[in-house]
Amino acid sequence: MKLWTKAGAAAAVLTAIAAIAGTAAAFELDYKGSLAPGRFTRYVPPVTNPLFNETPYITTEIRPLYFYNKIPGDFLSGGGHIDVIAAEIRIALTERLGFIASKDGYADANFKRTLADENGFANISLGFKYALLNDPANETIVTVGVEYEPAIGDLETNNINMHGGGKGFVDLFASGATTRGLWGFQGNIGFNRAIDGGHDTSMLHYSGHVDYALTPAFFPLLEFNGFSTLKSGNRTAGVNFEGVDVLNFGSTRSGTVATAAAGARYRLLPNLILGAAYEHAVADRDDLLDWWVYFDLVLHF
Numbered sequence: 001m002k003l004w005t006k007a008g009a010a011a012a013v014l015t016a017i018a019a020i021a022g023t024a025a026a027f028e029l030d031y032k033g034s035l036a037p038g039r040f041t042r043y044v045p046p047v048t049n050p051l052f053n054e055t056p057y058i059t060t061e062i063r064p065l066y067f068y069n070k071i072p073g074d075f076l077s078g079g080g081h082i083d084v085i086a087a088e089i090r091i092a093l094t095e096r097l098g099f100i101a102s103k104d105g106y107a108d109a110n111f112k113r114t115l116a117d118e119n120g121f122a123n124i125s126l127g128f129k130y131a132l133l134n135d136p137a138n139e140t141i142v143t144v145g146v147e148y149e150p151a152i153g154d155l156e157t158n159n160i161n162m163h164g165g166g167k168g169f170v171d172l173f174a175s176g177a178t179t180r181g182l183w184g185f186q187g188n189i190g191f192n193r194a195i196d197g198g199h200d201t202s203m204l205h206y207s208g209h210v211d212y213a214l215t216p217a218f219f220p221l222l223e224f225n226g227f228s229t230l231k232s233g234n235r236t237a238g239v240n241f242e243g244v245d246v247l248n249f250g251s252t253r254s255g256t257v258a259t260a261a262a263g264a265r266y267r268l269l270p271n272l273i274l275g276a277a278y279e280h281a282v283a284d285r286d287d288l289l290d291w292w293v294y295f296d297l298v299l300h301f
Contacts, residue, residue, distance in 0.1 A: 033092025
């Protein structure tokens with residue numbers, strides 16, 4: 001039954017994307033979005049926190065990504081790691097409006113003890129974003145958006161559904177970017193609300209990004225991410241950890257996790273950007289997150 005549910009969900013996602021693309025073609029909408037000639041000339045999307053740190057730019061792109069999550073030794077499993085492979089899709093419908101699908105993929109969780117190893121598909125998310133402030137002349141943009149994440153993932157260990165298995169989530173966010181000389185700045189803040197607040201954990205997420213154009217193609221960058229519980233779930237009682245990004249345990253005792261990251265983006269081709277970063281937890285709490293390594297490619301059209 002789960003297999004058919006996931007196959008149906010995947011088909012629905014592909015159908016939605018095809019319908020949006022077809023509508024754009026029929027009405028000659030603007031696939032180039034923010035990156036059309038005469039608009040924004042600098043595009044350096046964030047690398048870390050890919051599920052929530054949505055770029056404010058309106059783009060048509062495919063972003064395959066991989067990240068490795070090292071589980072801290074003081075976690076109840078005594079450590080381990082999680083590998084995630086995913087692909088994000090964005091479609092510019094006009095200069096200001098875009099379709100986004102920023103969460104999907106396959107996760108492989110390996111625990112040292114206590115918890116059984118698990119692998120399977122993550123939840124998916126679908127939504128839209130709109131540029132409220134669109135000022136290419138000053139390289140400044142501010143965007144708001146919404147994504148819906150149905151609870152269709154099948155990751156489960158020791159009878160704990162690591163995606164929640166409830167009614168899913170709605171993420172409301174705002175993001176902005178500007179450029180000052182060779183420096184680029186971006187920020188994002190959002191509220192990932194559990195539709196069933198008594199089951200899953202609702203969290204505030206916030207991110208910052210700064211990059212420097214060392215060459216026209218090479219951009220070293222620093223990033224910061226934070227996740228703060230606004231309302232704890234009651235599904236996993238008595239534990240003080242939370243998944244914060246890919247996973248959601250519905251913990252009754254979660255809190256705030258903060259991270260810092262260093263990395264770079266390199267423009268291989270005019271429309272192909274490579275990204276890599278190392279991220280580490282910097283607060284007293286690290287929950288399931290000790291450190292990460294990210295690699296991605298952004299192919300925009």
